[in-house]
Amino acid sequence: MSQTVSVGVVGPSHWAYMASVMAERLQQIRNAKQTAAAQIPAGVYRDAREFYRLVLEAAGDGTPGNPPASINAYALAADAVRAARADASRADVEETLGRQKALLDKLQQPGGLNEAELDTLSSLHAFFLWLKQEGESDAYERGVGYELPVGFKTR
Amino acid sequence: MPLGETQIASLVASPSLGAVTFQAASLLRQLARINDQEYLPEACRIKHVFECIAEHVLSELWAMHNPAKLFEALGDGDFSRTRALAGILHELHSSLRYLWASSPRQSPPGVQGALNLLTKLHFPSEHAICLVRPQWKYNLTYVSMTGILRDRILLPSVLDPNGSLGASEPDSMLVELWTRHCSKVADEEERKKLGPAPPQQVAVLSFAGLDTHDTLLYPLLAHELGHFIDHSDRRALSVSPTVTNAARIREEEVRQVLEEHLKSSVAPRDVTLHHKALVDRVFVALREIIADLLATRMMGFGYFGAHSEFLKALAAWPQPTLTNSGYPGIKYRLRLVLEHLLDPDGCDFGSFLQEYTAASDEIGSIAAGLDQYVCSWKDRVVPVAGDSAPSGNPLAHALNQLAVQAVGKAHGELVKLAKQAVPPERCCRMGTNFFKRIQLLQQHLPPSCPGENAESFAEITAAAWVYQFLFGEEREHAMRELAEQNDEYTRICQLVLKAVELIPTGGGDDLPSESSLDDGVLSRSGTLSGPDIVARLQLPLGHQQRLSVIPWQRRALQGASLDVHLGNWFVIARRTRLSAVKLGDEAGERLLMSVGREEVFVSPGQTFLIHPGDLLLGATLEFIALPPDTMAFVEGKSGLGRLGLLVATATTIAPGFHGVVVLELANTGTVPLELVPGMAIAQLVLQVMTNPVPEDLLYRGKHYCQIKP
Numbered sequence: 001m002s003q004t005v006s007v008g009v010v011g012p013s014h015w016a017y018m019a020s021v022m023a024e025r026l027q028q029i030r031n032a033k034q035t036a037a038a039q040i041p042a043g044v045y046r047d048a049r050e051f052y053r054l055v056l057e058a059a060g061d062g063t064p065g066n067p068p069a070s071i072n073a074y075a076l077a078a079d080a081v082r083a084a085r086a087d088a089s090r091a092d093v094e095e096t097l098g099r100q101k102a103l104l105d106k107l108q109q110p111g112g113l114n115e116a117e118l119d120t121l122s123s124l125h126a127f128f129l130w131l132k133q134e135g136e137s138d139a140y141e142r143g144v145g146y147e148l149p150v151g152f153k154t155r
Numbered sequence: 156m157p158l159g160e161t162q163i164a165s166l167v168a169s170p171s172l173g174a175v176t177f178q179a180a181s182l183l184r185q186l187a188r189i190n191d192q193e194y195l196p197e198a199c200r201i202k203h204v205f206e207c208i209a210e211h212v213l214s215e216l217w218a219m220h221n222p223a224k225l226f227e228a229l230g231d232g233d234f235s236r237t238r239a240l241a242g243i244l245h246e247l248h249s250s251l252r253y254l255w256a257s258s259p260r261q262s263p264p265g266v267q268g269a270l271n272l273l274t275k276l277h278f279p280s281e282h283a284i285c286l287v288r289p290q291w292k293y294n295l296t297y298v299s300m301t302g303i304l305r306d307r308i309l310l311p312s313v314l315d316p317n318g319s320l321g322a323s324e325p326d327s328m329l330v331e332l333w334t335r336h337c338s339k340v341a342d343e344e345e346r347k348k349l350g351p352a353p354p355q356q357v358a359v360l361s362f363a364g365l366d367t368h369d370t371l372l373y374p375l376l377a378h379e380l381g382h383f384i385d386h387s388d389r390r391a392l393s394v395s396p397t398v399t400n401a402a403r404i405r406e407e408e409v410r411q412v413l414e415e416h417l418k419s420s421v422a423p424r425d426v427t428l429h430h431k432a433l434v435d436r437v438f439v440a441l442r443e444i445i446a447d448l449l450a451t452r453m454m455g456f457g458y459f460g461a462h463s464e465f466l467k468a469l470a471a472w473p474q475p476t477l478t479n480s481g482y483p484g485i486k487y488r489l490r491l492v493l494e495h496l497l498d499p500d501g502c503d504f505g506s507f508l509q510e511y512t513a514a515s516d517e518i519g520s521i522a523a524g525l526d527q528y529v530c531s532w533k534d535r536v537v538p539v540a541g542d543s544a545p546s547g548n549p550l551a552h553a554l555n556q557l558a559v560q561a562v563g564k565a566h567g568e569l570v571k572l573a574k575q576a577v578p579p580e581r582c583c584r585m586g587t588n589f590f591k592r593i594q595l596l597q598q599h600l601p602p603s604c605p606g607e608n609a610e611s612f613a614e615i616t617a618a619a620w621v622y623q624f625l626f627g628e629e630r631e632h633a634m635r636e637l638a639e640q641n642d643e644y645t646r647i648c649q650l651v652l653k654a655v656e657l658i659p660t661g662g663g664d665d666l667p668s669e670s671s672l673d674d675g676v677l678s679r680s681g682t683l684s685g686p687d688i689v690a691r692l693q694l695p696l697g698h699q700q701r702l703s704v705i706p707w708q709r710r711a712l713q714g715a716s717l718d719v720h721l722g723n724w725f726v727i728a729r730r731t732r733l734s735a736v737k738l739g740d741e742a743g744e745r746l747l748m749s750v751g752r753e754e755v756f757v758s759p760g761q762t763f764l765i766h767p768g769d770l771l772l773g774a775t776l777e778f779i780a781l782p783p784d785t786m787a788f789v790e791g792k793s794g795l796g797r798l799g800l801l802v803a804t805a806t807t808i809a810p811g812f813h814g815v816v817v818l819e820l821a822n823t824g825t826v827p828l829e830l831v832p833g834m835a836i837a838q839l840v841l842q843v844m845t846n847p848v849p850e851d852l853l854y855r856g857k858h859y860c861q862i863k864p
Binding site for chain 2: 002004005006007008009010013014016017018020021024041042043044046047048063064065066067068071072074075078079082086087088089090093132136139142143
């Protein structure tokens with residue numbers, strides 16, 4: 001009998017900083033109605049795409065590489081989508097996430113955005129804002145539950 | 156360059172970055188306390204991984220620091236990043252306790268050594284570190300430090316949002332930080348020790364602190380090592396494609412079960428959450444089962460013995476096939492382990508036993524007893540209707556059945572993967588020394604034999620469990636007092652631990668095969684000559700006049716004595732505020748022993764300084780067992796005495812004594828002397844008495860079977 005943490009399964013706090021920067025940059029893009037080259041910091045953009053990769057792996061028909069990790073990320077993303085539309089079915093969620101991912105892939109290249117893309121951009125912005133808030137709340141919980149190692153001395 | 160004290164002080168003074176900087180600097184100070192004199196090399200290497208990340212966090216904070224805008228609030232992005240950097244420090248700081256708890260004072264280094272050998276055996280081409288430590292919780296835990304680093308610490312978006320490190324993946328980011336860290340290490344020797352790359356795989360294996368002295372439970376650590384092997388690749392074995400395909404549960408199946416039982420439609424969010432919970436449950440079960448299979452392949456019967464005894468203390472019998480948390484029930488788990496233990500394609504333990512059960516000697520009788528024991532377990536774990544009993548809630552039961560079916564479908568794939576990860580040539584098979592080790596324990600001797608290697612850990616612990624089941628429990632029950640029974644069990648644990656500690660020494664040399672026994676050697680009294688010592692060592696186990704020295708080393712034999720060597724354990728005196736302890740006052744003496752002394756373990760290859768005027772306790776590497784007709788005297792080596800090192804011991808060793816010999820070492824010279832474990836430190840002069848001592852006068856005091864000072 002052992003107790004072990006599953007590898008790859010992370011809480012929303014893991015994504016908090018990425019979501020915070022993404023929300024901020026998406027707001028700028030929404031205001032400008034166009035994207036610019038490398039507008040999002042490379043490390044942040046990489047993590048945002050990684051999050052969507054995990055989510056869409058669980059949403060699709062295939063078997064995810066790491067089911068607990070993917071389905072964990074998917075449940076988080078589905079919650080965000082359903083925060084705007086509570087009765088969204090699995091197909092609705094998949095469709096929304098698919099559109100968001102397609103737009104996310106284009107964000108680092110310069111170009112204008114059409115109306116449909118601006119709508120998706122708004123939902124993506126709302127999505128990252130939601131994730132940021134969840135993440136910060138999770139980080140707070142983790143911080144409160146944090147126990148100092150035995151014998152710790154501050155000086 | 157790492158930040159200097161002035162830069163850190165200036166950052167600490169910053170209203171917005173001060174708190175996080177203080178945390179980073181404090182963490183680095185704590186890490187500096189992990190040193191190679193007091194901690195094992197494994198802990199020191201992990202400390203450097205933590206250091207390189209903490210140093211990078213400090214330099215990132217410095218880059219964010221703008222003295223011109225010291226009192227302006229941070230922007231939203233910078234504020235979030237500072238908090239995320241603090242989160243990384245939090246994770247590092249939280250993991251620091253693993254390093255501290257791994258110190259030899261808390262975690263038996265012998266077990267760390269044995270696991271190092273197993274790790275090397277099963278990760279032959281990789282740079283893997285397994286750190287062992289006790290924990291408060293009564294359980295065992297595997298912590299994938301590599302996983303924590305990848306999932307929670309080395310976050311590219313936080314540590315390097317702009318990609319200036321030129322590494323986009325956590326692993327390559329760590330390599331870059333490691334390279335930078337190493338280039339700042341001034342000492343060339345230290346830099347060489349660190350090597351060009353950080354450890355590729357790092358795990359912390361924790362066992363219940365309560366069981367620190369219960370050596371027989373150490374095979375359970377192989378289960379945690381199994382998790383380590385499972386996770387050693389980027390893609391864990393328990394989530395490899397064949398397994399995930401076999402164990403797949405679709406959201407649609409979950410929705411059907413929910414609607415069937417609730418007789419109404421179910422909100423999509425609820426379906427998603429139930430699906431997630433079931434997938435988690437299945438993968439917890441698969442993860443545990445593959446760790447069990449790998450542990451069985453690595454440790455054989457020792458794992459089954461430890462596992463069955465440990466689970467009995469934790470869980471009710473038989474438990475459902477899968478518990479709500481996903482952990483397989485006790486009966487199901489033991490069945491899978493036993494099946495694999497007996498599987499001809501697995502450990503093939505059944506065939507091994509069959510080879511010996513027919514023999515009419517003592518070994519045959521041990522094998523027959525063990526065979527009977529295994530058969531009784533086979534009967535106990537046979538599945539019967541109602542094993543996966545409903546929890547009382549039909550919906551919960553129906554959902555659990557989905558998980559049970561998924562696990563059942565994937566089991567065959569897990570077995571295949573376990574066989575690939577620990578192939579037949581590395582699978583634990585008992586060797587010729589297996590029965591000898593059991594017989595050594597019957598004589599209260601460490602179950603150690605010449606030719607020890609990485610596989611010996613499994614054989615030693617398997618033999619220990621067989622001894623315990625067939626003889627030890629009976630011996631304990633024959634004792635009237637509970638304390639006596641406990642002392643007897645503790646002795647067995649110590650003997651097993653001594654054998655485990657001796658694995659890295661190779662277990663010593665074989666005794667000469669030709670017998671040196673002449674007709675008179677057993678009837679003569681007086682000081683034993685070298686050849687007579689050998690003759691008595693060669694007597695069969697259980698012989699009334701047999702002398703035992705474990706490990707025996709050929710070079711130790713002298714004309715009229717036997718050299719003994721320095722062990723790895725020392726005890727040094729610690730200053731206390733006790734005013735005085737009256738000799739003879741048991742409570743006072745106990746208090747002094749508890750607070751006035753400190754145990755020190757000196758790793759092989761390291762030395763220990765004894766300063767002029769110092770007195771410390773050491774012990775021989777050799778475990779000695781004197782027969783009833785023999786006593787011994789310990790004499791310091793004259794060469795060492797001339798240098799000022801006195802081996803002033805309670806020089807007489809009583810007949811019937813079993814254990815290592817404790818040496819009081821004093822430096823009476825004027826310069827510090829370096830003690831090296833393994834060096835010849837004293838000599839034993841053995842004296843055969845005119846008559847053997849009767850049973851009731853044989854030494855059975857509190858130091859009987861001691862293995863350290």
